[in-house]
Amino acid sequence: MARSVHDRYRAAFVDAIARALGAPPAEIEPHVKAAEPQHGDLSFPTFAFAKALRRPPPAIATDLATRVEAPGMRVAAAGPYLNARFEPQPFTGEVIEAARSAGLAYGGSEAGAGKTVVIDYSSPNIAKSIAFHHIRSTMIGHALVNLYRSQGWRVEGINYLGDWGKQFGLVAVGFQEYGDPARRDDVAHLVDVYIKANARAERDPAFDERARTFFKRMEDGDPEALKLWQEFRESSLRDFQQVYARLGVEFQHYEGESRYQGKMDAVIERIATQPGVKSDEGALIVDLPYAENEPPVLLRKNDGSTLYATRDLAAAIDRYERFRFDRALYVVATDQSLHFRQFFRVLKAMGYEWADRLVHVNFGRVGGMSTRKGQIVLLTDVLDEAKSRALDKVQENVKAGRIHTDDPDALAEQVGLGAVVFGDLKNRRATDYQFDWEEVLSFEGHTGPYLQYAHARACNILKKG
Ligand code: ARG
Numbered sequence: 001m002a003r004s005v006h007d008r009y010r011a012a013f014v015d016a017i018a019r020a021l022g023a024p025p026a027e028i029e030p031h032v033k034a035a036e037p038q039h040g041d042l043s044f045p046t047f048a049f050a051k052a053l054r055r056p057p058p059a060i061a062t063d064l065a066t067r068v069e070a071p072g073m074r075v076a077a078a079g080p081y082l083n084a085r086f087e088p089q090p091f092t093g094e095v096i097e098a099a100r101s102a103g104l105a106y107g108g109s110e111a112g113a114g115k116t117v118v119i120d121y122s123s124p125n126i127a128k129s130i131a132f133h134h135i136r137s138t139m140i141g142h143a144l145v146n147l148y149r150s151q152g153w154r155v156e157g158i159n160y161l162g163d164w165g166k167q168f169g170l171v172a173v174g175f176q177e178y179g180d181p182a183r184r185d186d187v188a189h190l191v192d193v194y195i196k197a198n199a200r201a202e203r204d205p206a207f208d209e210r211a212r213t214f215f216k217r218m219e220d221g222d223p224e225a226l227k228l229w230q231e232f233r234e235s236s237l238r239d240f241q242q243v244y245a246r247l248g249v250e251f252q253h254y255e256g257e258s259r260y261q262g263k264m265d266a267v268i269e270r271i272a273t274q275p276g277v278k279s280d281e282g283a284l285i286v287d288l289p290y291a292e293n294e295p296p297v298l299l300r301k302n303d304g305s306t307l308y309a310t311r312d313l314a315a316a317i318d319r320y321e322r323f324r325f326d327r328a329l330y331v332v333a334t335d336q337s338l339h340f341r342q343f344f345r346v347l348k349a350m351g352y353e354w355a356d357r358l359v360h361v362n363f364g365r366v367g368g369m370s371t372r373k374g375q376i377v378l379l380t381d382v383l384d385e386a387k388s389r390a391l392d393k394v395q396e397n398v399k400a401g402r403i404h405t406d407d408p409d410a411l412a413e414q415v416g417l418g419a420v421v422f423g424d425l426k427n428r429r430a431t432d433y434q435f436d437w438e439e440v441l442s443f444e445g446h447t448g449p450y451l452q453y454a455h456a457r458a459c460n461i462l463k464k465g
Helices: 005-023 024-032 047-053 059-067 088-105 132-150 166-177 187-203 205-219 223-247 264-273 308-323 334-347 353-357 377-401 408-425 448-464
Strands: 042-045 073-078 081-086 117-118 154-161 253-256 275-282 283-286 297-300 329-333 358-361
Touching: 005 024, 005 042, 005 059, 005 073, 005 088, 024 042, 047 059, 059 073, 059 448, 073 166, 081 187, 081 334, 117 132, 117 308, 132 154, 132 223, 132 283, 132 329, 132 408, 154 223, 154 308, 166 187, 166 205, 166 223, 187 205, 187 223, 205 223, 223 377, 223 408, 264 297, 264 308, 297 448, 308 329, 308 334, 329 334, 334 353, 334 358, 353 358, 377 408, 408 448
Parallel strands: 117 154, 117 329, 154 253, 329 358
Antiparallel strands: 042 081, 073 081, 275 283, 283 297
């Protein structure tokens, strides 16, 4: 695999420092890091060399700045650091040249050949209203899938649907009260029923009990209950799949929590032998040393039903058996950090070596996300909203003569999708941010529409030239 332009510059910087210090490059290499953007591209902290050189780090950096010569880079000291900034030329020209000759393979490698990564992403809940976090998970997960593939890994993308749990009981009994039998396959209606049923359950314990009983029937394999659940699941899935098609996202596997139905006893038995289980107010918990105030890992409630954590334990073991992964990622909101920390810990305590290969790829919350119609309930709503807002912008620009198009509708779809995807991925993954339609749809600045506009203009120049 050819080295990237960046790698070449990095190696030249390392060599130049090594020459100036009279040290082998291998000794310098591990110290060179990406610089803080305001300081340039690469940074060499001198701390580790202070002792041998008997000089304070800033003095070393200042001295190196006068002696290190690296072609195509401006080298300067900032306190104890020696920084290098790539000159716009020739660096930019070389990158463009490399990208043009490599095409889509640009940036790729075979570093992951023979390795497998399992990526659990998107994973929305069925018949429940969604939060923006499922779209974040979808887009971050999809980006990770592409990145791993580009580095030669075998990727198994899993959409682990939230398709099991008491919420189905709520939808089912809620449907008897608030549902329209003719609208059984209308997801928006199901979500509506769920919201009503949820509110009702909070003030009406008998209703809540009915929902619980319904879910218990599902867990006990009652065919009638399961048939209804199957119907709801299929309509939700159809709705999600439309969105995935619009976004160009594909999963190798659609499965869900329901897959582990009936397989949980075996897992609980294993946990019982190592590290052990105990009962806690009638519920079954994992016997672990817990920190003060740490909620214990629940495996079974006192009515016998299982939990999210129980299913995730079963799922991790199942995934390892199926894929023998070298790494398994869970692209899930930061809110669930405790859940992941805990169940990874349980797997480790069960004696699974591979527990160290599990990674929670967390991400921050998004605020301010709602549509003109109000609160977002479906994935589709977000994309429809993006499109309709983009259409306004497109029409504005067509009128002003800035944009020419025969098909404003198709263009609005592309601009809208680009805006949502770019507007999300440009943020630091773990940071919370405020979503602002005006901002993500702006044709100026660091936005999807700007990027697409720049691309269209570049194509136009090429065409004219
Ligand atoms: N369905 C869950 C939710 O919406 C996310 C599932 C993430 N994946 C997992 N293996 N727990 O919160």
